[in-house]
Amino acid sequence: MSAAIPFNGKVLDPSNILLGEGPTYDPATDTAYWFDILGAELHELSLSTDKKTVHSLPAMSSVFARIDGDQQLVVSEHGLYIRDFRSGALALATPIEQDRPDMRSNDGRVHPCGALWFGTMKKGQEGRKGAGTIYHVAQGKVTELFPKISIPNGICFSPDGSVGYFVDTMENRYFRVMLDPATGLPLGEPQIFVDEAGQQGGIDGSVCDAEGSIWNAHWGVGEVHRYSPNGERTAIYKLPANMTTCPAFIGKQADRLLVTSASEGLDEAGLKADPEAGYTYELGITVRGVFDSAYRL
Template sequence: MVELTGYNGRILDQTSLYHGEGPTYDPITDTAWWFSIFDCQLHELNLSTGRKVVHTLPFMASVLARIDDARQLIVSEHGLHVRDVATGALELVTPIEQDKPHMRSNDGRCHPSGALWFGTMTKHGEGRKGAGAIYHVLQGKVTLLYPEISIPNGICFSPDGSTGYFVDTMDNLYKKVTLDPATGLPTGEPTLFSDESGEAGGVDGSVCAADGSIFNARWGVGEIQHYAPDGRKIARYKLPPKQTTCPAFIGKEANRLLVTTARENLSLEEWQADPEAGYTYSLDIGIKGVFDAAYRL
């Protein structure tokens, strides 16, 4: 294991979220977005002005993507919705798993082609093993990529769109797969990227940098772990909360990471020992990132 890098970030938002997830950033407006899944909230923070707004949603949601200046895509427990940025109005455009009320969306990200990958899982622990899946959606067409996924995470893509990454956190075998750069659809079978099954903590959300390396939030150990494109771990960045959930590149230079965290399932004693659990952070890494692609509706 590579040497641990000390904490070199700052608190971006002190709201203690039960389960922060799904951060993304719009460089056009200098605005960061993320979710509190179980609270049915979408958080908006303008980095230039510091203005913070919390939007209440009528469902659990976990993934947001820009469509254009006026619209966003939100992935929820019911499927894909178009959100009007000005009014907050929501329209369900692609229903997915509506016949499974015990399921919700989890990790996801847009491929450079404008396609969306996202995963589903049970809302609670009962019957979680193999209950979820990872989907590909492009212009409303839904393709089931990988069924029998328990906790879908780690979804990200190489900058040229030729490689995709994903993990089932329950088995912690981080995988990669070759993709068609024009569609984001797999062209081969997944292979092992990194075997984390014997390591502490769970592989959670990820984002890919401009050099093809990957930054992964490590649930349970309070770290962002940095992987080379060949799967080697090259750095570990420490954060105060143990339950780090997902990173996203932010800032005009795309050289900082927004990192969401969670206080999910912490007892009062555990929360007192981990007082920043659920906070949102800005982590200085000094490596050029790639902003998330817009969804092609």
């Protein structure tokens, strides 16, 4: 593999948000969404007008999905909210881990069948190891998939829904598991897809393109890595912010790549060294993306 490819993209939002995560795109409205998890905010950017709107949320939230023209899904520390598209009003639909105020949601994505995968993790550093769980939610039915996850990330699916991916960033071993395309439920045990244990850069959020390649944000090194379906790393793209968190396909042809980042934990000196921490970027390359699926109520 050749050397890392220098950044040739652009800044979509020059905000030093604490923990940018959960980006997605609604092709019906040409709008990109992402969260500041720690700031309890939903960020909305119209790509056709460049209008940016920030919505305050009642809880830390991390996963967003379209349901239909009237409703959207917001996954939070309380569980699954239904959001009214026009008013922004939220209604808690599926409570999850409400007896655990020390926990919050993290990475997640909707499977092509309309079911949701998402993970939970400890809010603080203490006691984080093995405290989280990756769940499957289908029309309100909650199924525990993978317990004892410290930092759930990298959740995405092959375009036909037959393969699922996830990682515990603390362990840095990326897994793949065969799925029932009709339900998004596992058919067997997870197998290692990419093993980067002990290597620099944490495997963070991912998306899977139309060719089955994985685009993964690497925390702490300011990079997006692309992996072939067999786990071979085929490209590395550099970004200006060190703590890159998650990519999303955007644009009406799903041919552009948005990448979020974080400024979590940086003091004045840290921000001086990493001045674009928390910015949201477009990578500046053409991709063959796939739109995220809608969540089925």
